[in-house]
Amino acid sequence: MKIFFPHDSVRPQQSELINDIVKALHEGKTLVANAPTGIGKTASSIAPALSFAIQNNLKVFFLTPKSSQHEIAIQTVKMMNEKFGLKIKAIDLVGKGKMCIHPLVSHVGAGFYEACNSAKKSGKCVFYSNTKGSTKKQKADALKRKSDVLTQYGNSYDKIKNACFVKELCPYEVTIEMIRGANLVICDYFHIFNDEIRQGILGQAGITLGECILIVDEAHNLPKRVRDMLSTTLKAEDLKKAQDEAKTIADEDAMKALDEIILEFSSLVNNIPFGEAEAVLDPDSILPLRLLAKKKLDLLEDAASVFMNKINKENSFLLASAVFLHTLCQQKKHTLHMVERQKNSLRVSIYPLDPSELTADVFKKSASAVLMSGTLTPLDMYADILGIEDFVLKEYTSPFPKENCLNLFVDRTTTKYTERNSAQYDEIASIITMTTAIVPGNSIVFFPSFEILKVIEPRLGIGRKVLIQEKLMSQEKKSRLVSDFKALGRGFGGVLLAVSGGSIAEGVDFPGENLRCAIIVGIPFAKVSFQSKALIDFYEKKFHKGWDYAYNAPAINRAVQAAGRVIRTESDRGVCIFLDKRFSEPMYKKFFPKNFSAITTGSPEELVKKFKF
Ligand code: SF4
Incomplete structure (x- = not known):
């Protein structure tokens, strides 16, 4: 099969991933792939999937947890078209709320879908009426009005939105109509994993799941996103x-x-x-x-x-x-219901436990699927949790030189609840102070919670500019904090105190001088709550792995995500310090990627001093 790979050269890890995807596509299986940063997952998955889809009359759905990840997929298709003279049609589909141009409905938060339905039903949405029409004449007018926009494949959603605004059309409905002619649909998880939305989309496109190849990007987010969708x-x-x-x-x-x-x-x-x-x-x-x-x-x-x-x-x-x-x-069958007494009120919450009640059937019925992420370990856990049956599990090695990153497990301290005390906090603060002083540039210290950050921060004696992530920080403030911190990297360097599991630890890139060292203080376990206990019980009953699946593995995943901020490109060099003796214990160490290696030490300062940044 000819693969329309958009780049001039293929790296060995890319070639391995592409071959595995092609094999999975031919066998109708689901590939669950732990593919570290730098492999070039987007091009390595879209190119073989689209090449296969075009030759087999299928559609590819590239699913992401955030719309900010759509642009790279759009660019990949553009490059494929330019390089091979193809006419692959891609569309960028985001949530209806983001696409909506109705002056009132577009501002509705929760209950948006019902508000949109109500506006459509009552004829109060002129954009919908212009797009659909009900009489024969209106339908003909709608078709004329849409004709220009319906051919605008390969554009980001905001361009389609603007074009629809000019023509007074509903951008969402127009985009859905475009799916019929598209080869690639770049969209959010919920477009496929929400039963009602998927049925609407596939119904309009006149296809079944069996005619779709699914690529799930950053797939470690999928279980939580599916649970949140139903909460x-x-x-x-x-x-x-x-x-x-x-x-x-x-x-x-x-x-x-x-x-x-x-x-x-x-x-x-x-x-x-x-x-x-x-x-x-x-x-x-x-x-x-x-x-x-x-x-x-x-x-x-x-x-x-x-x-x-x-x-x-x-x-x-x-x-x-x-x-x-x-x-x-x-x-769904496995759901937690909670009742909470509040000041003068009462609150009832619905929290689904088992994402496989939605995902298992989708993976089973799709033509084939690829789940990929840089932190998708243990792979069999994700296959279990998502109810994937016919799968291939694979871990790929990092394309970056191993010697560029020094990973250290420090076995001198812990934030374990039963061992927390003043001396322990002093020790942690002293290691942070000493190591960040040696690092020639920026360091981030990721704490397991804001509470521990607050306890340790006053004990630090850092002689550089220190910036601190706050608990309730607006997105705007957080962005400013990150850019101020990055600016410090161009000078003497600074230290950012942040938390694991937050958007800084998982959603921000710090290439090159932006970050030289990450210190992960403690294992970032989720707070023990009724929800986390229910999840532990559920996975204990289902797989006899309650603590591992619901508590331990997600915590190590958060730590690996935070550490992953340091090495973002081939030329980056830096240090990741895992500051808790439990990291080196087998019951936690087993959740690190197979190819991960770290030196266990009590004196990280010595090794950091010797490292060539
Ligand atoms: S039909 Fe379209 S424009 Fe109208 S309210 Fe719904 S999403 Fe908004």
Whole structure:
């Protein structure tokens, strides 16, 4: 099979990945690939998948957790087209909320989909009417209006959005129509893993999952993203406000239904033991509310629609209540329900435990799939958690010279809860102070939590500029913090105190002089909560690996992600210090990638001093 690889040369690791993908495509399997930074995953996956798809009349879906990762996929296709004179058609599909140009609906947060549906149904969205039309003449007009835009493949979504704005068309609906003619759809996870959205998209395109090749980028995010997709929360006061809304439209049936729902909802407080603030609801406790929701849901959805049209609002508490009850009715088999007592209110949350209830079927029915990430270990855990059956697991080596990175496990300290004390914190602070002083440039210290950051920060004696990530920092402030820190790298160097698992640890690139050293203080375990305990119990029952799958492996993954900020290009050199004696213990060490190696030491300063940055 000819592979339309966009670059002039293929690195050995790329060639290995491409060959494995081709094999998986031919066998209809799912390749679960741990492919470190620098391999060039986007080109190495899109090129063979598209080459195969074109020859077999299939479509490729490139799924990412963030739309910021779409541009590189668009550019890859452009390069393929230019190099081989091809006419591969790619489209950039983002969330409907981001595409929407309706002056009111586009500002709706939660409940956006219902608001959009309501605007469409009531004919209040002119952009939708212009795109679809209902009479024969309107449909013909719509086709004329769309004709220019429908051919604009290979553009980012904002360009399509602008073109639609000029023509007064709904950008989302137009993009969905373009899928029919596209070879590659670059979109978010939820476009495929949300049943309703996927069925809508594939239905419009006139294809089945069996005609789709799925590439899941940064796939370590998939289990959590799928759980988040199905999670929701409602407060008792939202139901009361929904009742007020029903009153304003004189909908007595909705008011009565809400009376019953509020009564049932409020009775859940009895499940909270005396002196406690929250409790897990067993299936029998939540059942009456679910049965009631099934009976009253249509009524509330209609009332929400009438209310929003009458008041000319695109969001409402009636709508929020209906969304919650809808999720409750649709709930998956393994779901955690929580009730929390708040100041003067009560909150009920729905938290699904098993992402495979959505993902297993998708992977089974797709033509083939590739899951890839630089932190997808242990691979078999991801295959288990996502319910993938016919899979190939593979770990690739880093294309960067091994000697460029010095990994150290420091076995002198720990942040283990039972061993936390003042002397331990002093010791950690002293190692941070000494090693960052030796590093000729920028260092980041990743703490397992803001609480530990706060305890250790006053004990540090760093003689350079120190910047600190704060707990509730706006995106704008965080971006400024990162750029200020990067600027320090061009001079004498500074130290950034941040947390593992946050957006700095997982979403920011620090190539070259931007970062020379990362210190990971402690193992960044998730906070123990009812949710994490339920997840541990669930995976213990399902795989006898509760602690490993729900607690230990994700924590090591966070540590590896944070350390991964240091080496971003072939010429980067730097040091990663894992500052906790537990990192070198077999029960945690086994979750590091197979090709990872580290020196265990009690004196990191000595080795850092000798390292040639
Ligand atoms: S149909 Fe399109 S433009 Fe109209 S509200 Fe929905 S997303 Fe927005």
